[in-house]
Amino acid sequence: MTKRRIYDDELHAQFVTFSCYRRRSLHHPRARQIVMGVLAAELKKHDGTCCGFVVMPDHVHATVWFPEAGRLSGFMQVWKSRASRQLKRFLRGQLQEYSKSFDVKQPFWQPKYYPFNLYSEKKALEKLDTMHKNPVTAGLVKQACEWQWSSARYYEQGKSVGVPLGWVF
Numbered sequence: 001m002t003k004r005r006i007y008d009d010e011l012h013a014q015f016v017t018f019s020c021y022r023r024r025s026l027h028h029p030r031a032r033q034i035v036m037g038v039l040a041a042e043l044k045k046h047d048g049t050c051c052g053f054v055v056m057p058d059h060v061h062a063t064v065w066f067p068e069a070g071r072l073s074g075f076m077q078v079w080k081s082r083a084s085r086q087l088k089r090f091l092r093g094q095l096q097e098y099s100k101s102f103d104v105k106q107p108f109w110q111p112k113y114y115p116f117n118l119y120s121e122k123k124a125l126e127k128l129d130t131m132h133k134n135p136v137t138a139g140l141v142k143q144a145c146e147w148q149w150s151s152a153r154y155y156e157q158g159k160s161v162g163v164p165l166g167w168v169f
Contacts, residue, residue, distance in 0.1 A: 010117070013051055013065035013168055014072050015127045018080060018113035020058045021106060027057050030094070031087055032149040033162070035060060038083040040163045046075045049166040052128045054135065055149040061131045063118065065168040076113050084108035121169035128155070 026032050032055040039062065043050055046066060053062040066072065087108050118124040132155070135147035144152035153159040 011069055013063055013118040013124060015061070015063045015116040015118055016076065016113050017059060017061050019110045021108055021110050023058060024108060025057055026055060030090060034086045034090060035083050036149060036162050038079055038086065042075060042079045042082065043164070046071060048075060049168050050163055051124065051165065051167055052131055052151040053163060054131045054147065056134055056138065061134065063124065063127060072115060080109045124169050
C-alpha cells in the first residue's frame with residue numbers, strides 16, 4: 001500500500017476536508033461549536049491562521065496556513081483528536097440516546113483528511129466560495145451567511161464568527 005503524501009513544504013495555505021466516522025453526526029449546534037472552539041484554540045497554539053471554514057452536519061472544511069512548513073499534519077491530528085474527545089464527552093453527557101447508537105471506542109472522525117494546496121489567491125477565493133455555498137447546496141439554509149457554523153457571515157457582513165480569521169494571500 002502506498003503512503004499518501006501531504007504536500008506541506010511550500011508555505012501554501014491548505015484547504016482541508018475531513019468527515020465524521022460512519023455517518024456519525026454533528027447535528028447538534030453545540031457539537032459544531034465544539035469543533036469551532038477547538039479549531040480556534042489549536043490555531044493559536046500552532047501559530048496558524050484560518051482564512052475560512054464551514055462545519056457541516058457530517059464533515060468539516062477549513063482553509064489554514066502556518067508560517068513554517070510541515071505543520072499541517074500535526075495540527076490536524078491534534079484538532080481532530082481534541083475535538084473527538086470533547087464531542088464524545090458532550091454526547092455522553094447531553095445526548096445519551098444518540099451516544100448509545102455507536103461504540104464510544106470507535107473514532108469520531110474518519111482517519112484521513114484531504115488537503116489541497118492553495119497556490120494562488122484566485123484558487124483560495126474559489127475554494128472559499130465553494131465552502132461557503134456548501135450549506136446552501138445541502139438545503140440547510142437559503143443564503144450562506146445564514147449558516148452559523150461558517151466564516152461566510154464574516155466575509156459577507158463583517159460579523160464575528162467565533163474563530164479568528166485572517167487573509168494570507
